[in-house]
Amino acid sequence: MGFARTPAATGTGVTSPRQQTNTVSGYLDGSAVYGIDSTRLEWLREGPVDGDLTNNASPLLLPGGYLPRADARGNPVSAPSMDLFGGLAGTPQAARIAGDVRANENVALLAVQTLFAREHDRIVAALPSFLSEEEKFQIARRVVGAEIQFITYTEFLPALGVVLDPYHGYDSAVDAGVSNEFATVGYRGHSMVHGQFDVRFRPGTFSAAQLNAFRAQGIGMRKEDGQTSLQIPLTVAFGNPDLLSQVGLGRVLRSLSQERQYRNDEQIDNALRSVLFQVPSPGMASPSACGQPVVQPGCYTAVQDLGAIDIARGRDHGMPSYNDLRRAYGLSPRRSFTSVTGEATARFPSDPKIDPADPLDDPSILDFIRLRDRDGHALQPLSPRSQEEAVTGIRRTTLAARLKSIYKSVDGIDAFVGMLSERHVSGTEFGPLQLAMWKEQFEALRDGDRFFYLNDPDLARIDQDFGITYRHTLADIISLNTGTSVPKDVFVVAPSDG
Numbered sequence: 001m002g003f004a005r006t007p008a009a010t011g012t013g014v015t016s017p018r019q020q021t022n023t024v025s026g027y028l029d030g031s032a033v034y035g036i037d038s039t040r041l042e043w044l045r046e047g048p049v050d051g052d053l054t055n056n057a058s059p060l061l062l063p064g065g066y067l068p069r070a071d072a073r074g075n076p077v078s079a080p081s082m083d084l085f086g087g088l089a090g091t092p093q094a095a096r097i098a099g100d101v102r103a104n105e106n107v108a109l110l111a112v113q114t115l116f117a118r119e120h121d122r123i124v125a126a127l128p129s130f131l132s133e134e135e136k137f138q139i140a141r142r143v144v145g146a147e148i149q150f151i152t153y154t155e156f157l158p159a160l161g162v163v164l165d166p167y168h169g170y171d172s173a174v175d176a177g178v179s180n181e182f183a184t185v186g187y188r189g190h191s192m193v194h195g196q197f198d199v200r201f202r203p204g205t206f207s208a209a210q211l212n213a214f215r216a217q218g219i220g221m222r223k224e225d226g227q228t229s230l231q232i233p234l235t236v237a238f239g240n241p242d243l244l245s246q247v248g249l250g251r252v253l254r255s256l257s258q259e260r261q262y263r264n265d266e267q268i269d270n271a272l273r274s275v276l277f278q279v280p281s282p283g284m285a286s287p288s289a290c291g292q293p294v295v296q297p298g299c300y301t302a303v304q305d306l307g308a309i310d311i312a313r314g315r316d317h318g319m320p321s322y323n324d325l326r327r328a329y330g331l332s333p334r335r336s337f338t339s340v341t342g343e344a345t346a347r348f349p350s351d352p353k354i355d356p357a358d359p360l361d362d363p364s365i366l367d368f369i370r371l372r373d374r375d376g377h378a379l380q381p382l383s384p385r386s387q388e389e390a391v392t393g394i395r396r397t398t399l400a401a402r403l404k405s406i407y408k409s410v411d412g413i414d415a416f417v418g419m420l421s422e423r424h425v426s427g428t429e430f431g432p433l434q435l436a437m438w439k440e441q442f443e444a445l446r447d448g449d450r451f452f453y454l455n456d457p458d459l460a461r462i463d464q465d466f467g468i469t470y471r472h473t474l475a476d477i478i479s480l481n482t483g484t485s486v487p488k489d490v491f492v493v494a495p496s497d498g
Protein backbone atom coordinates (compact mmCIF):
# COMPACT_ATOMS: atom_id res chain seq x y z
CA MET A 1 0.00 0.00 0.00
CA GLY A 2 1.14 3.51 -0.66
CA PHE A 3 1.57 5.65 2.43
CA ALA A 4 2.28 9.40 2.53
CA ARG A 5 3.92 10.69 5.68
CA THR A 6 2.36 13.65 7.48
CA PRO A 7 4.56 16.66 6.63
CA ALA A 8 7.03 17.60 9.34
CA ALA A 9 6.24 20.75 11.32
CA THR A 10 8.57 23.56 10.32
CA GLY A 11 11.88 23.42 12.14
CA THR A 12 11.45 19.85 13.38
CA GLY A 13 12.72 16.48 12.23
CA VAL A 14 16.34 17.34 11.51
CA THR A 15 18.03 18.09 14.81
CA SER A 16 14.90 17.71 16.92
CA PRO A 17 12.13 15.09 16.98
CA ARG A 18 9.78 15.35 14.00
CA GLN A 19 6.45 16.94 14.92
CA GLN A 20 3.13 17.35 13.12
CA THR A 21 0.87 20.38 13.00
CA ASN A 22 -2.87 20.41 13.69
CA THR A 23 -4.57 21.87 10.62
CA VAL A 24 -8.02 22.42 12.11
CA SER A 25 -9.22 23.72 15.46
CA GLY A 26 -9.67 21.26 18.28
CA TYR A 27 -12.30 23.39 20.03
CA LEU A 28 -15.81 22.02 19.85
CA ASP A 29 -17.06 25.25 18.32
CA GLY A 30 -18.86 24.10 15.20
CA SER A 31 -15.87 24.73 12.96
CA ALA A 32 -16.78 21.56 11.01
CA VAL A 33 -19.83 23.60 9.95
CA TYR A 34 -18.28 27.07 9.60
CA GLY A 35 -14.63 26.36 8.81
CA ILE A 36 -11.70 28.05 10.52
CA ASP A 37 -11.06 30.97 8.18
CA SER A 38 -13.04 33.86 6.78
CA THR A 39 -12.53 32.91 3.11
CA ARG A 40 -14.35 29.60 3.52
CA LEU A 41 -16.93 31.19 5.79
CA GLU A 42 -17.76 33.89 3.27
CA TRP A 43 -18.32 31.27 0.56
CA LEU A 44 -20.52 29.24 2.90
CA ARG A 45 -22.70 32.22 3.92
CA GLU A 46 -25.36 33.55 1.60
CA GLY A 47 -24.42 36.79 -0.14
CA PRO A 48 -21.57 37.89 -2.41
CA VAL A 49 -18.07 36.45 -2.31
CA ASP A 50 -16.07 39.66 -2.58
CA GLY A 51 -13.64 39.43 0.32
CA ASP A 52 -15.96 41.49 2.53
CA LEU A 53 -17.85 39.48 5.16
CA THR A 54 -19.85 42.49 6.33
CA ASN A 55 -22.19 42.31 3.32
CA ASN A 56 -23.00 38.61 3.73
CA ALA A 57 -26.35 37.34 4.92
CA SER A 58 -26.98 35.39 8.13
CA PRO A 59 -28.06 32.01 6.65
CA LEU A 60 -25.66 29.42 5.32
CA LEU A 61 -26.03 28.60 1.65
CA LEU A 62 -28.17 25.44 1.53
CA PRO A 63 -29.82 25.01 -1.87
CA GLY A 64 -32.79 22.67 -1.40
CA GLY A 65 -31.68 22.03 2.19
CA TYR A 66 -28.35 20.44 1.21
CA LEU A 67 -24.78 21.72 1.37
CA PRO A 68 -23.82 23.56 -1.83
CA ARG A 69 -21.91 21.83 -4.60
CA ALA A 70 -18.52 23.23 -5.55
CA ASP A 71 -20.12 24.73 -8.68
CA ALA A 72 -23.00 26.36 -6.78
CA ARG A 73 -21.41 29.80 -7.19
CA GLY A 74 -20.12 29.26 -10.71
CA ASN A 75 -16.52 28.22 -11.25
CA PRO A 76 -15.87 25.19 -8.99
CA VAL A 77 -12.14 25.94 -8.97
CA SER A 78 -12.74 29.05 -6.86
CA ALA A 79 -14.75 27.12 -4.23
CA PRO A 80 -13.03 26.30 -0.92
CA SER A 81 -11.01 23.10 -1.22
CA MET A 82 -12.42 19.77 -0.11
CA ASP A 83 -10.71 16.38 0.10
CA LEU A 84 -11.80 14.45 -2.98
CA PHE A 85 -12.47 10.84 -2.04
CA GLY A 86 -13.04 7.93 -4.41
CA GLY A 87 -15.00 8.81 -7.54
CA LEU A 88 -15.13 12.50 -6.56
CA ALA A 89 -11.55 12.90 -7.78
CA GLY A 90 -12.97 12.74 -11.31
CA THR A 91 -15.96 15.03 -10.58
CA PRO A 92 -14.68 17.72 -8.18
CA GLN A 93 -17.58 20.04 -9.10
CA ALA A 94 -19.96 17.56 -7.37
CA ALA A 95 -18.17 17.82 -4.00
CA ARG A 96 -20.29 19.48 -1.30
CA ILE A 97 -18.62 22.40 0.42
CA ALA A 98 -18.57 22.35 4.21
CA GLY A 99 -16.58 23.78 7.07
CA ASP A 100 -14.37 20.70 7.22
CA VAL A 101 -12.52 19.36 4.17
CA ARG A 102 -13.48 15.74 4.93
CA ALA A 103 -17.27 16.14 4.71
CA ASN A 104 -17.64 14.10 1.50
CA GLU A 105 -15.80 11.10 2.88
CA ASN A 106 -19.00 9.18 3.57
CA VAL A 107 -22.70 9.83 3.51
CA ALA A 108 -23.15 9.62 7.30
CA LEU A 109 -20.53 12.28 7.99
CA LEU A 110 -22.03 14.49 5.31
CA ALA A 111 -25.49 13.97 6.84
CA VAL A 112 -24.37 15.21 10.26
CA GLN A 113 -22.65 18.27 8.78
CA THR A 114 -25.72 19.05 6.66
CA LEU A 115 -27.94 18.69 9.72
CA PHE A 116 -26.03 21.32 11.72
CA ALA A 117 -25.97 23.69 8.74
CA ARG A 118 -29.77 23.36 8.55
CA GLU A 119 -29.91 23.95 12.31
CA HIS A 120 -28.01 27.20 11.81
CA ASP A 121 -30.56 28.35 9.25
CA ARG A 122 -33.46 27.25 11.46
CA ILE A 123 -32.16 29.43 14.30
CA VAL A 124 -31.54 32.39 11.98
CA ALA A 125 -35.14 32.14 10.76
CA ALA A 126 -36.43 32.16 14.35
CA LEU A 127 -34.61 35.40 15.26
CA PRO A 128 -36.39 38.77 15.08
CA SER A 129 -35.94 40.85 11.95
CA PHE A 130 -34.70 43.94 13.84
CA LEU A 131 -31.35 42.20 14.36
CA SER A 132 -28.66 42.78 11.75
CA GLU A 133 -27.59 39.94 9.48
CA GLU A 134 -24.27 39.78 11.32
CA GLU A 135 -25.96 39.62 14.73
CA LYS A 136 -28.26 36.84 13.56
CA PHE A 137 -25.32 34.92 12.12
CA GLN A 138 -23.25 35.22 15.30
CA ILE A 139 -26.15 34.24 17.58
CA ALA A 140 -26.98 31.17 15.48
CA ARG A 141 -23.32 30.15 15.35
CA ARG A 142 -23.03 30.56 19.13
CA VAL A 143 -26.05 28.33 19.70
CA VAL A 144 -24.96 25.65 17.17
CA GLY A 145 -21.52 25.42 18.83
CA ALA A 146 -23.17 25.07 22.25
CA GLU A 147 -25.55 22.41 20.94
CA ILE A 148 -22.64 20.36 19.62
CA GLN A 149 -20.92 20.61 23.01
CA PHE A 150 -24.13 19.83 24.91
CA ILE A 151 -24.70 16.69 22.79
CA THR A 152 -21.05 15.63 23.05
CA TYR A 153 -20.92 15.96 26.84
CA THR A 154 -24.41 14.89 27.86
CA GLU A 155 -25.19 12.20 25.24
CA PHE A 156 -22.17 10.97 23.24
CA LEU A 157 -19.59 10.55 26.02
CA PRO A 158 -22.05 9.00 28.53
CA ALA A 159 -23.26 6.56 25.82
CA LEU A 160 -19.70 5.25 25.55
CA GLY A 161 -19.26 5.12 29.33
CA VAL A 162 -16.81 8.04 29.56
CA VAL A 163 -17.14 9.74 32.97
CA LEU A 164 -15.31 13.04 33.49
CA ASP A 165 -14.26 14.81 36.67
CA PRO A 166 -16.74 17.51 37.73
CA TYR A 167 -16.54 20.85 35.89
CA HIS A 168 -15.16 23.81 37.84
CA GLY A 169 -15.26 26.49 35.17
CA TYR A 170 -12.72 27.83 32.67
CA ASP A 171 -9.08 27.18 33.54
CA SER A 172 -6.63 29.32 31.57
CA ALA A 173 -3.79 26.94 32.47
CA VAL A 174 -5.36 24.09 30.49
CA ASP A 175 -4.28 23.56 26.87
CA ALA A 176 -7.40 22.68 24.89
CA GLY A 177 -5.46 21.56 21.81
CA VAL A 178 -5.90 18.02 20.56
CA SER A 179 -2.85 15.98 21.49
CA ASN A 180 -0.90 14.08 18.87
CA GLU A 181 -1.63 10.86 20.79
CA PHE A 182 -5.37 11.50 20.76
CA ALA A 183 -5.58 12.23 17.02
CA THR A 184 -3.17 9.49 16.02
CA VAL A 185 -4.21 6.73 18.41
CA GLY A 186 -6.98 7.45 20.94
CA TYR A 187 -9.75 8.97 18.81
CA ARG A 188 -9.45 6.73 15.77
CA GLY A 189 -12.87 5.12 16.26
CA HIS A 190 -12.60 3.05 13.10
CA SER A 191 -13.34 -0.25 14.82
CA MET A 192 -16.86 0.91 15.71
CA VAL A 193 -17.88 1.68 12.13
CA HIS A 194 -20.51 -0.62 10.64
CA GLY A 195 -19.86 -1.24 6.94
CA GLN A 196 -23.43 -0.96 5.73
CA PHE A 197 -26.37 1.43 6.13
CA ASP A 198 -29.87 -0.06 6.17
CA VAL A 199 -32.32 2.68 5.22
CA ARG A 200 -35.93 1.62 5.76
CA PHE A 201 -38.60 3.25 3.64
CA ARG A 202 -42.32 3.10 3.02
CA PRO A 203 -43.68 1.83 -0.32
CA GLY A 204 -44.04 4.73 -2.75
CA THR A 205 -41.20 6.77 -1.24
CA PHE A 206 -39.00 6.30 -4.30
CA SER A 207 -40.01 6.03 -7.95
CA ALA A 208 -39.20 2.85 -9.89
CA ALA A 209 -36.56 4.83 -11.82
CA GLN A 210 -34.91 5.96 -8.58
CA LEU A 211 -34.90 2.42 -7.19
CA ASN A 212 -33.28 1.21 -10.40
CA ALA A 213 -30.70 3.99 -10.14
CA PHE A 214 -29.93 2.86 -6.57
CA ARG A 215 -29.50 -0.74 -7.76
CA ALA A 216 -27.19 0.42 -10.54
CA GLN A 217 -24.97 2.11 -7.94
CA GLY A 218 -24.62 -1.19 -6.07
CA ILE A 219 -27.29 -0.58 -3.41
CA GLY A 220 -29.24 -3.70 -2.43
CA MET A 221 -32.92 -3.98 -1.44
CA ARG A 222 -34.18 -6.12 1.39
CA LYS A 223 -37.74 -6.95 2.43
CA GLU A 224 -38.30 -8.06 5.98
CA ASP A 225 -41.39 -8.02 8.21
CA GLY A 226 -43.33 -6.06 5.57
CA GLN A 227 -40.68 -3.33 5.46
CA THR A 228 -38.27 -2.63 2.65
CA SER A 229 -34.82 -1.19 3.18
CA LEU A 230 -32.01 0.08 1.03
CA GLN A 231 -28.80 -1.74 1.90
CA ILE A 232 -26.07 0.79 1.22
CA PRO A 233 -22.56 -0.66 1.45
CA LEU A 234 -19.94 1.79 2.70
CA THR A 235 -18.18 1.35 -0.64
CA VAL A 236 -21.13 3.12 -2.28
CA ALA A 237 -21.32 5.73 0.50
CA PHE A 238 -17.67 6.83 0.10
CA GLY A 239 -17.14 10.02 -1.90
CA ASN A 240 -20.74 9.97 -3.12
CA PRO A 241 -22.37 13.16 -1.78
CA ASP A 242 -25.30 13.09 -4.22
CA LEU A 243 -26.51 9.95 -2.48
CA LEU A 244 -27.54 12.02 0.56
CA SER A 245 -30.17 14.08 -1.26
CA GLN A 246 -31.25 11.05 -3.31
CA VAL A 247 -31.99 9.05 -0.14
CA GLY A 248 -33.03 12.02 2.00
CA LEU A 249 -31.36 13.53 5.06
CA GLY A 250 -34.01 12.39 7.54
CA ARG A 251 -33.94 8.81 6.28
CA VAL A 252 -30.12 8.60 6.46
CA LEU A 253 -30.06 9.99 10.01
CA ARG A 254 -32.86 7.70 11.17
CA SER A 255 -30.98 4.75 9.71
CA LEU A 256 -27.91 5.74 11.76
CA SER A 257 -30.02 5.77 14.91
CA GLN A 258 -31.21 2.23 14.10
CA GLU A 259 -27.82 0.73 13.25
CA ARG A 260 -25.88 -0.91 16.02
CA GLN A 261 -22.21 0.04 16.07
CA TYR A 262 -19.61 -2.69 16.02
CA ARG A 263 -17.80 -3.46 19.22
CA ASN A 264 -14.77 -1.24 19.73
CA ASP A 265 -12.07 -3.88 19.51
CA GLU A 266 -9.22 -5.14 17.31
CA GLN A 267 -11.62 -6.08 14.49
CA ILE A 268 -12.38 -3.51 11.79
CA ASP A 269 -15.07 -3.89 9.14
CA ASN A 270 -13.89 -5.22 5.80
CA ALA A 271 -15.35 -2.18 4.04
CA LEU A 272 -12.66 -0.10 5.74
CA ARG A 273 -9.97 -2.70 5.30
CA SER A 274 -10.29 -3.78 1.70
CA VAL A 275 -11.77 -1.16 -0.52
CA LEU A 276 -11.33 2.20 1.15
CA PHE A 277 -11.22 4.94 -1.47
CA GLN A 278 -10.67 2.48 -4.26
CA VAL A 279 -12.28 2.96 -7.62
CA PRO A 280 -13.20 -0.33 -9.31
CA SER A 281 -10.95 -1.35 -12.17
CA PRO A 282 -12.27 -0.55 -15.65
CA GLY A 283 -14.82 -3.19 -16.59
CA MET A 284 -16.20 -3.53 -13.07
CA ALA A 285 -19.64 -1.99 -13.30
CA SER A 286 -20.03 -0.98 -9.66
CA PRO A 287 -18.38 -1.54 -6.30
CA SER A 288 -20.97 -4.22 -5.51
CA ALA A 289 -19.77 -6.26 -8.49
CA CYS A 290 -16.62 -6.84 -6.49
CA GLY A 291 -18.47 -8.68 -3.76
CA GLN A 292 -18.41 -8.23 -0.02
CA PRO A 293 -15.78 -8.85 1.16
CA VAL A 294 -13.85 -8.17 -1.97
CA VAL A 295 -12.74 -11.50 -3.31
CA GLN A 296 -12.44 -11.16 -7.05
CA PRO A 297 -8.87 -10.74 -8.19
CA GLY A 298 -8.34 -7.64 -10.29
CA CYS A 299 -11.47 -6.04 -8.93
CA TYR A 300 -9.83 -2.90 -7.64
CA THR A 301 -6.83 -1.07 -8.95
CA ALA A 302 -5.33 -1.13 -5.47
CA VAL A 303 -6.40 -1.95 -1.97
CA GLN A 304 -6.16 0.14 1.18
CA ASP A 305 -6.53 -0.96 4.78
CA LEU A 306 -7.47 1.71 7.30
CA GLY A 307 -6.33 -0.38 10.30
CA ALA A 308 -2.90 -0.76 8.73
CA ILE A 309 -2.81 2.96 7.93
CA ASP A 310 -3.69 3.75 11.56
CA ILE A 311 -0.76 1.63 12.75
CA ALA A 312 1.58 3.15 10.17
CA ARG A 313 0.40 6.67 11.09
CA GLY A 314 1.32 5.93 14.71
CA ARG A 315 4.84 5.01 13.62
CA ASP A 316 4.99 8.03 11.27
CA HIS A 317 4.11 10.35 14.18
CA GLY A 318 6.55 8.63 16.52
CA MET A 319 3.89 7.36 18.89
CA PRO A 320 5.23 5.55 21.94
CA SER A 321 4.71 1.81 22.28
CA TYR A 322 1.54 0.54 23.97
CA ASN A 323 3.23 0.10 27.35
CA ASP A 324 5.00 3.48 27.17
CA LEU A 325 1.70 5.15 26.34
CA ARG A 326 0.08 3.41 29.30
CA ARG A 327 2.88 4.77 31.53
CA ALA A 328 2.33 8.27 30.11
CA TYR A 329 -1.33 8.08 31.15
CA GLY A 330 -0.46 6.89 34.66
CA LEU A 331 -1.25 3.22 34.05
CA SER A 332 1.16 0.41 34.91
CA PRO A 333 2.68 -1.48 31.97
CA ARG A 334 1.22 -4.87 31.07
CA ARG A 335 3.52 -7.81 31.60
CA SER A 336 1.74 -10.52 29.58
CA PHE A 337 -0.40 -10.76 26.47
CA THR A 338 -3.26 -12.32 28.43
CA SER A 339 -3.25 -9.43 30.88
CA VAL A 340 -3.81 -7.08 27.89
CA THR A 341 -6.77 -8.98 26.46
CA GLY A 342 -8.15 -10.57 29.60
CA GLU A 343 -8.20 -13.99 27.90
CA ALA A 344 -7.17 -17.30 29.45
CA THR A 345 -4.31 -18.26 27.16
CA ALA A 346 -1.74 -16.86 24.73
CA ARG A 347 -1.11 -20.32 23.19
CA PHE A 348 -2.52 -21.53 19.90
CA PRO A 349 -4.77 -24.54 20.60
CA SER A 350 -3.82 -27.94 19.25
CA ASP A 351 -6.60 -28.03 16.71
CA PRO A 352 -6.54 -30.28 13.63
CA LYS A 353 -7.67 -27.27 11.57
CA ILE A 354 -4.54 -25.28 12.42
CA ASP A 355 -1.19 -25.87 10.73
CA PRO A 356 1.17 -26.50 13.71
CA ALA A 357 4.25 -25.59 11.63
CA ASP A 358 3.07 -22.07 10.77
CA PRO A 359 -0.09 -21.19 12.70
CA LEU A 360 0.24 -17.45 12.16
CA ASP A 361 -0.09 -17.75 8.39
CA ASP A 362 -2.92 -20.27 8.57
CA PRO A 363 -6.18 -18.38 7.83
CA SER A 364 -8.22 -20.85 9.91
CA ILE A 365 -6.86 -19.25 13.12
CA LEU A 366 -9.31 -16.42 12.37
CA ASP A 367 -12.42 -18.62 11.91
CA PHE A 368 -15.35 -17.54 14.04
CA ILE A 369 -16.43 -20.46 16.15
CA ARG A 370 -19.06 -18.57 18.15
CA LEU A 371 -21.03 -15.37 17.57
CA ARG A 372 -23.07 -13.57 20.20
CA ASP A 373 -25.69 -10.82 20.06
CA ARG A 374 -25.68 -7.81 22.38
CA ASP A 375 -27.35 -9.84 25.15
CA GLY A 376 -24.75 -12.60 24.89
CA HIS A 377 -27.08 -15.03 23.07
CA ALA A 378 -25.43 -17.42 20.60
CA LEU A 379 -26.02 -16.83 16.88
CA GLN A 380 -25.51 -19.30 14.06
CA PRO A 381 -22.40 -18.22 12.08
CA LEU A 382 -23.26 -17.06 8.52
CA SER A 383 -27.02 -16.94 9.28
CA PRO A 384 -28.90 -13.75 8.21
CA ARG A 385 -29.50 -12.92 11.89
CA SER A 386 -25.78 -13.19 12.60
CA GLN A 387 -25.03 -10.74 9.78
CA GLU A 388 -27.24 -8.13 11.44
CA GLU A 389 -26.99 -8.83 15.13
CA ALA A 390 -23.55 -10.24 15.89
CA VAL A 391 -21.74 -7.95 18.30
CA THR A 392 -19.09 -10.29 19.66
CA GLY A 393 -17.18 -12.84 17.62
CA ILE A 394 -15.10 -15.57 19.22
CA ARG A 395 -12.39 -16.90 16.97
CA ARG A 396 -10.65 -20.26 16.85
CA THR A 397 -7.59 -18.72 18.56
CA THR A 398 -7.30 -16.07 21.22
CA LEU A 399 -6.25 -12.55 20.37
CA ALA A 400 -3.47 -12.92 22.96
CA ALA A 401 -2.04 -15.89 20.99
CA ARG A 402 -2.06 -13.94 17.75
CA LEU A 403 -0.51 -10.84 19.35
CA LYS A 404 2.21 -12.94 20.98
CA SER A 405 2.97 -14.67 17.71
CA ILE A 406 3.38 -11.32 15.94
CA TYR A 407 5.00 -9.12 18.57
CA LYS A 408 6.89 -11.69 20.73
CA SER A 409 7.22 -9.13 23.58
CA VAL A 410 4.40 -7.09 25.16
CA ASP A 411 6.75 -4.09 25.13
CA GLY A 412 6.79 -4.19 21.31
CA ILE A 413 3.03 -3.77 20.78
CA ASP A 414 2.01 -0.72 18.72
CA ALA A 415 -0.06 1.70 20.81
CA PHE A 416 -3.10 1.54 18.50
CA VAL A 417 -3.15 -2.27 18.49
CA GLY A 418 -2.64 -2.64 22.23
CA MET A 419 -5.26 -0.01 23.02
CA LEU A 420 -7.92 -1.81 20.94
CA SER A 421 -6.93 -5.24 22.26
CA GLU A 422 -7.53 -4.33 25.89
CA ARG A 423 -10.40 -5.90 27.76
CA HIS A 424 -13.10 -3.26 28.23
CA VAL A 425 -13.61 -1.52 31.53
CA SER A 426 -17.05 -2.64 32.70
CA GLY A 427 -19.87 -0.33 31.54
CA THR A 428 -17.71 1.33 28.87
CA GLU A 429 -16.74 0.77 25.25
CA PHE A 430 -13.04 1.11 26.03
CA GLY A 431 -10.09 -0.57 27.63
CA PRO A 432 -8.29 1.38 30.41
CA LEU A 433 -5.82 3.11 28.08
CA GLN A 434 -8.36 4.46 25.60
CA LEU A 435 -10.68 5.46 28.44
CA ALA A 436 -7.86 7.44 30.09
CA MET A 437 -7.07 9.16 26.78
CA TRP A 438 -10.68 10.18 26.16
CA LYS A 439 -11.14 11.38 29.74
CA GLU A 440 -8.05 13.58 29.62
CA GLN A 441 -8.74 15.03 26.16
CA PHE A 442 -12.43 15.77 26.69
CA GLU A 443 -11.71 17.35 30.09
CA ALA A 444 -9.08 19.56 28.44
CA LEU A 445 -11.45 20.53 25.60
CA ARG A 446 -14.00 21.50 28.26
CA ASP A 447 -11.83 23.17 30.90
CA GLY A 448 -9.56 25.03 28.47
CA ASP A 449 -12.44 26.50 26.45
CA ARG A 450 -13.40 30.00 27.57
CA PHE A 451 -16.65 29.68 25.60
CA PHE A 452 -17.63 26.23 26.91
CA TYR A 453 -21.41 26.19 27.07
CA LEU A 454 -21.45 26.03 30.88
CA ASN A 455 -19.16 29.08 31.01
CA ASP A 456 -20.93 31.29 28.48
CA PRO A 457 -23.46 33.74 29.99
CA ASP A 458 -24.53 34.89 26.51
CA LEU A 459 -26.35 31.60 25.97
CA ALA A 460 -28.73 32.33 28.85
CA ARG A 461 -29.26 35.87 27.47
CA ILE A 462 -30.06 34.48 24.00
CA ASP A 463 -32.62 32.15 25.57
CA GLN A 464 -34.10 34.96 27.64
CA ASP A 465 -34.29 37.52 24.82
CA PHE A 466 -35.25 35.28 21.89
CA GLY A 467 -36.52 32.01 23.39
CA ILE A 468 -33.75 30.02 21.69
CA THR A 469 -32.09 27.28 23.70
CA TYR A 470 -29.04 25.15 23.02
CA ARG A 471 -30.35 22.40 25.31
CA HIS A 472 -31.37 20.07 22.51
CA THR A 473 -30.65 16.39 22.16
CA LEU A 474 -29.42 15.16 18.81
CA ALA A 475 -32.85 13.57 18.34
CA ASP A 476 -34.49 17.01 18.82
CA ILE A 477 -32.20 18.54 16.21
CA ILE A 478 -32.90 15.74 13.72
CA SER A 479 -36.66 16.05 14.07
CA LEU A 480 -36.65 19.88 14.10
CA ASN A 481 -34.70 19.98 10.82
CA THR A 482 -35.96 16.98 8.91
CA GLY A 483 -39.43 16.30 10.32
CA THR A 484 -38.29 12.69 10.83
CA SER A 485 -39.17 11.05 14.10
CA VAL A 486 -36.30 9.21 15.76
CA PRO A 487 -35.92 7.61 19.21
CA LYS A 488 -35.28 10.06 22.06
CA ASP A 489 -31.72 8.79 22.49
CA VAL A 490 -30.21 8.26 19.04
CA PHE A 491 -26.95 7.00 20.53
CA VAL A 492 -28.54 3.74 21.68
CA VAL A 493 -30.52 1.42 19.41
CA ALA A 494 -34.10 1.29 20.69
CA PRO A 495 -35.31 -2.27 21.56
CA SER A 496 -38.06 -1.91 18.89
CA ASP A 497 -35.39 -1.26 16.25
CA GLY A 498 -33.06 -4.01 17.42
Ligand code: HEM
Nearest residue numbers: 105106182183184187188189190193234272306309310313
Ligand atom coordinates in the same frame (compact mmCIF):
# COMPACT_ATOMS: atom_id res chain seq x y z
C1 HEM B 1 -16.95 5.48 7.41
C2 HEM B 1 -16.29 5.91 8.43
C3 HEM B 1 -14.86 6.39 8.42
C4 HEM B 1 -13.94 6.42 7.43
C5 HEM B 1 -14.07 5.93 6.00
C6 HEM B 1 -12.73 7.02 7.97
C7 HEM B 1 -11.56 7.21 7.25
C8 HEM B 1 -10.44 7.81 7.74
C9 HEM B 1 -9.21 8.03 7.01
C10 HEM B 1 -8.95 7.55 5.61
C11 HEM B 1 -8.37 8.67 7.81
C12 HEM B 1 -6.94 9.11 7.50
C13 HEM B 1 -6.00 8.06 8.01
C14 HEM B 1 -4.55 8.46 7.92
O1 HEM B 1 -4.08 8.69 6.81
O2 HEM B 1 -3.89 8.52 8.96
C15 HEM B 1 -9.04 8.89 9.05
C16 HEM B 1 -8.48 9.55 10.12
C17 HEM B 1 -9.09 9.68 11.33
N1 HEM B 1 -10.32 9.18 11.71
FE1 HEM B 1 -11.61 8.23 10.49
N2 HEM B 1 -12.96 7.34 9.27
C18 HEM B 1 -14.23 6.97 9.59
C19 HEM B 1 -14.85 7.11 10.82
C20 HEM B 1 -14.25 7.61 11.95
C21 HEM B 1 -14.85 7.67 13.26
C22 HEM B 1 -16.25 7.15 13.60
C23 HEM B 1 -13.95 8.26 14.08
C24 HEM B 1 -14.03 8.60 15.56
C25 HEM B 1 -15.02 8.34 16.37
C26 HEM B 1 -12.78 8.57 13.28
C27 HEM B 1 -11.65 9.18 13.76
C28 HEM B 1 -10.54 9.51 13.00
C29 HEM B 1 -9.41 10.27 13.50
C30 HEM B 1 -9.25 10.85 14.90
C31 HEM B 1 -8.51 10.38 12.45
C32 HEM B 1 -7.18 11.14 12.46
C33 HEM B 1 -7.46 12.58 12.09
C34 HEM B 1 -6.18 13.37 11.97
O3 HEM B 1 -5.52 13.59 12.97
O4 HEM B 1 -5.83 13.75 10.86
N3 HEM B 1 -12.99 8.17 12.00
N4 HEM B 1 -10.30 8.37 8.99
